Amino acid sequence: MDLEAVIGLEVHAQLNTKTKIFCGCPTGFGSESNTQVCPVCTGMPGVLPVLNKEVLQKTILAGHALDCKIANYSVFDRKNYFYPDLPKAYQISQFDKPICIGGTVSIVADGNPRDIKLTRIHMEEDAGKNIHSSDISNPVSYVDYNRTGVPLMEIVSEPDMHSGEEAFQYLMNLRKILRYINVSDCNMEEGSFRCDVNISLRPRGESKLGEKVEVKNMNSFKAVKAAIEHEIKRQTIMIEDKERIKQETRLWNPDKSTTESMRSKEEAHDYRYFPDPDLAPISVTDEQIEAMRAELPELPIQKLIRFKDEYALSDLDAETLCSSRSLADYFEQVVSTGIDAKKAANWIANELLSFVENIEQMQNFKVTHEMMTELLQLIDSSVISGKIAKTVLGRMVETGNSPKKIVEDEGLTQVTDTGAIEAMVDEVLKANPEIVDEIKNGKDKAKGFLVGQVMKAAKGKANPQMVNKILAKKLS
Amino acid sequence: MITSKTVVQLADLLTKKEISAVEIANAYIDRINTHDKKINAYITFNPEKLLIEASQSDKRRATGSELSQYDGIPVAIKDNICTKGMKTSCGSRILGDYTPPYDATVIAKLKEKGMTILGKLNMDEFAMGSTTETSCYGPVKNPHNLNHVPGGSSGGSAAAVAAHLAPAALGSDTGGSIRQPASFCGVTGMKPTYGRVSRFGLVAFASSLDQIGPLARTIDDATLLTSIISGKDTKDSTSVAPDNAIPETITCRDLKTVRIGVPEEYFEGVSDDTKHALSKKINELDAAGAQIVPISLKMTEFAVPTYYLIATAEASSNLARYDGVKYGARSKVAQNLDELYKLSRSEGFGQEVKRRIILGTYSLSSGYYDAYYLKALKARTCIINDFKKAFESVDIIAAPVVPSTAFRLGENLSNPLEMYMSDILTISANLAAIPSISIPIAKDAKGLPIGMQLMGPHFDEKSVFEIGKTIEKDITPLIADFM
C-alpha cells in the first residue's frame, strides 16, 4: 500500500524576556532551585497575575515574522489540572482567542520549496520541573518552580508535513526566524525550544487523517527527524500487518532510537478551560498591529536576497553569512568601512568562521568586527600578504590582540621597499645563474622557482607583486 | 469608654493628644480578652505585637512624624486578607498555620497611614457561607443574641465591630458577605464597586465577584476606610483608576435632589418585620423630600442561579491550589501522589467548600460548559443591563439586605439550596459590580437588627455614602448589649 505520513508540530519557544510572564522573577537558566520564585509564581493564596508587556510584544513580532493574522481581541484562559509542577493547579494559557492565527514557514526539503501552514500561536506560562529521586528507599520527587511562569509561545503547525526532512527544515527555519527577530534563544538543551510531534499515516490520496500518535521527548532537531522516520516505519509495518494503530502518546528513546508507549494510564483529560477573570483582555487596533509590523527587522530570506543582490555574493557565501543575524550584522559592519564585500565575505565565511563557536553571539567574539576590518585593511594596504594575514588571524584568536599589534610585535610587516627587494632579487639571480639561463632560453616556468627563493630570503614578508615585477624587469 | 469611640473620634483624640495609641491598644486587649470567648470573632490575636506597634506609633506622634491623623488606630481584618508574618487561615483547616510572606495591598495601605492590625477575624471557610458556621474555628455568635448567627461570611468582622471588639474591620463581599452580616449585627458594611479596591492579597473565592470593603459603626468611618484602601493597584489587573476618587470625609446629601428607586422584586418573600422597617424608612425619606420611584429589576429571579454557577466555577479553579504540596496542611496518611491530593483536600476542606467545588467543577466540565457557565455569563450581562437601565431614572436603589433577620445557630446548615436562596437580595450587586451598602435602620420584635441596602451606579460610592449619611443621621447606633 502506498502510504503517506501526515505530520504536525507543536513548538514551545521560550520568549527571551528578563522576567516571567506574570511576575517579576528572573528567567535565567541554571540558577539554584527555587531561587527565582515569588508568591505569584508559586501560587500562594491571594496573588494575582499581571501580564509582562514584552511577552505580548515579542509574540506579536513573531506573528508578523511568520505571516500570521494578529487578533484584535485576545484573552487568557485557565487550563485546569493537578500536577506538582503546576502550583496553581491551572496553567494560564490561551484557548479559543489566541493572539496569532494562521501563518506560514517556508522551507526547502529534498529540493522542493514548500510553505508549511501554521494553525496559531498563543502565549502561556511554563510549568516547573520535577526531579525524581533514584533512591529506592526514598521514593520521592523534588519540585523546582524556577521555570514556573517562564513565558512561552506555543507555535502550532497544521498537519502539513510529510517527512522527517520537512519537519527538520521547518524547525531549522522557524528557529532561524525566531532568533533573527530576537524573541527567543531557541536553545533545546536549556529547554527554551521544545517540540512535540503529531503523526499519522494514511493511504496516499486519502483526505481523512489516520489515527494520530503524539511523540515527545526529543532533545534535538535530528532526534525529531529520527523519531518521525522511526514512527513512519513502525506504523507502516503495523498497517501492512493489519494491526490497528492506537491513538496514544509515545516517548522518544534516544539510546535505542525508538519510540515507546507511555505506560501510565491515559487519564481522561477534561481541562475545563474558562476565561481567566484575573487578567484583562488584550485589544489591539489594526493601526497598532501595522505599527508593530514596522518594527520587524529584516528576515533571513529577505537578507539573503539582498546580500546576493547588493554585494554580488555567491549563493554559498550569502547563505553562510545569513545563517545568523549576528553574523550577517558582523559582515555588514566590516563592509560598511569600505572593505570590498566579496573579499570580506570570503574572509569571514571561509577563514574566520572556522574559529567561531557560536555564530549567534558574534558580538561577543574575541575578534571584533573592528579587528577584522583592520586585518583586511592591512591586506589592502599591502602591509601584509594574504598568507601572512591567515597567520595573523590565528594569532588574533589566540591572543585577542589587534592585528596591527601582532604584525608589529612579531615583525610581520611586508617588505615593500624597492631597494631591499632589488637587493634580494640580485642575490638570488647571482646564486642561480643556470636558472636565469633557462629562463632566457624560454623556460618561463622556472620564474616561479626564483620568486620562491626571493620570498624565502624575505621570510615570506616581501610583497609578491613587487617581487614579480622587479624580477621580470631584471630578466628582460 | 475608648472602645465605644468611632475611628473618626479616635483620630480626633489622638490628634489632640488626649489619648495614646497604647491606651487604645490596651483597651481593646482588655475587651477582647474578656469578651471574645462568648463571640469567637478572632482567630488570631497577638497583644504583644499590637502593643509594640502602638508604642511605635506613639513615638512617631511624639516627634511629629506621624504617618497620618489615623496613625495608631487599630483595624481588625477578615482572615482571608493576607498579612505578612501573621497567620491567614480563611477559616479552613487546609491552610493550617499558613503565614503569608507578603501583605495584601489593602494592608499595605492601612500601614502607610500608620494604622495597626488588631487581629484576624473569623469567617465562613473560604468565605463560603452566610452564617460563619462553616469556619473550622467554630461559629461566631451574634452580639445582639448569642443564640443567633452573625451572618457571613464576614461574620467575625461584623460581630467584632458590633460588640466593640474592634473600632472597624475589613471584610470581603462575593455575594453579600459584608452587607448581610452587617445587617444581622447592626453595623454599616460597604461593598465598593468591583475594581475600586485592589484584590491583591485577598484569598480568592470567586475572582470576578470578590471585593474588599469596610465594616464600621458609622457611615463616616466606612467612608474613611474605603477611601484609604481604594485605588488602582499595579498588582491587580482588574483594579481601576476612576476619575472620582472617594473622599475621606463626606457631608449629607440634600434629599430633595435625590431619586430613590424601590424595586418591587426585592420585597417578595421578605419577612413582615423587615418589610415594615423598610417601608417606614422609605416613607420618612419621602417626607424629607426625596423622590421615591417604584422600579422593577426583572432579572432578579435569575440572580441566584447565575451567581452560584459563576461563583462555584471560579471557586473550583481558585481552590485547586490547596493540594498539600507547597503550603498548608498535608495528609499524613497519603501513600502516593494521588492520595496526597485527595486526602489532603478531603481532610482539609469542609462540606460546604467541597459541595461548591464539585458544583463548579461540574458546570465547567466538558459537555456542560455552554449550558451552565456560558449561559450564566450571558445572564450576567442581562443583570448588568437591568441595573444600567434602572440608573437611567434613579440615583440610588433602596432595598432590604436580607429577607429576614439573623438565623438561629444551626438552623440552615442542612439545606444548602435554601441557604443559597437567602442571598438573593445581595448577589445582584456583585454580579453587576456596583457599590452597595448596608445601613442599620431598626430592630425586629426579637431585638435583632434590620439593615437597609443602598445600591449605586458604577464607581458612585460618593452618592451611596452621602445619601446613606442622611439616612443614618436619624437613627441611634445599634450597639450590641451582649454582656
Add this chain to the structure above:
Amino acid sequence: MSIDISTVERTAELSKLYLSEDEKKEFAGQLSDILEYVEKINTLDTSGVQPTDHIIPNVNVFREDEVGQSLTHDELKLNAPEFDRGHFVVPKIIE
C-alpha cells in the same frame, strides 16, 4: 438535571476530592436539587447576548519587564509541608 452517583464520582476525581459513600449520596441529592433550581436560568432568553467574561472594562493591563523581589528558601520552607535542600518534596511521581 439530576446528578447520579457516577457523575459525582467523576467530578470528585477531577476535583481531587475523596468522598465517602454517604457523602456521594448526599452530594448527588443536594446537587440535583441545586441544578434543578439553577435550570431556571434556561428560561431566560439570551440569544444575541454577549457573555460577560471580563467584568471590568480594562484592557491591555501590563507590567514592565523589570525584575522584582524573589523569595528565599527560608520563606518557602516556613509554609512548606516538606522542603529538602531547596526543593518541595512530594511522593514519587510515576510517569
